[in-house]
Amino acid sequence: MTRAEAVMLALSLLNEDDIVVAADGAIAREAYRALDRPRTFYMLGSMGQVASIALGLAMSRMERVVALDGDGNLLMGFGGLAMVGGLRPANLHHLVLDNGCYATTGGQPALSGKVDLAAAAAGAGYVWARRCFSPEHARMGMETWLAAPGPALLRFRDRTCDPFAPWER
Secondary structure, eight states: OOHHHHHHHHHHTSOTTOEEEEOTTHHHHHHHHHHOOTTEEEOOSOTTOHHHHHHHHHHHOSSOEEEEEEHHHHHHTTHHHHHHHHHOOTTEEEEEEEOSEEGGGTOEEOGGGTSOHHHHHHHHTOSEEEEEOOGGGHHHHHHHHHHSOSSEEEEEEOOTTGGGOOOOO
């Protein structure tokens, strides 16, 4: 399953009132193409800030806030993970689309193949954090993630940059 397919699936499972924060670059463009929603914030020029922006919204709103993030983006703003875990907003759901590279800037390899992002989220204080590596389990994994108590993080393995991805985990 590609990142674009995973974004489309995630957006199709959301409620009309959910707020979405879509990471800058490829993820924001794919979210716009898949389902342009009035309650989506398409980030531009804020790499590494998805968790922090979603946290601000989750702390000030009652609606569910869904962060569509990339592995490189999350690694760039790793402090946001600790802030979310420390403040623990129950209405924040964080999807990390892990392709093993910085796709928006040219496909340079990221360290997500060596850093367990779900374990890092759990260690930071996320209530629920899991990995989904199988496209066959994508729908069930996303439905379970969206039903979980927050903050909840689902690391979804995507094959967008497969030639660059170090998938030894």
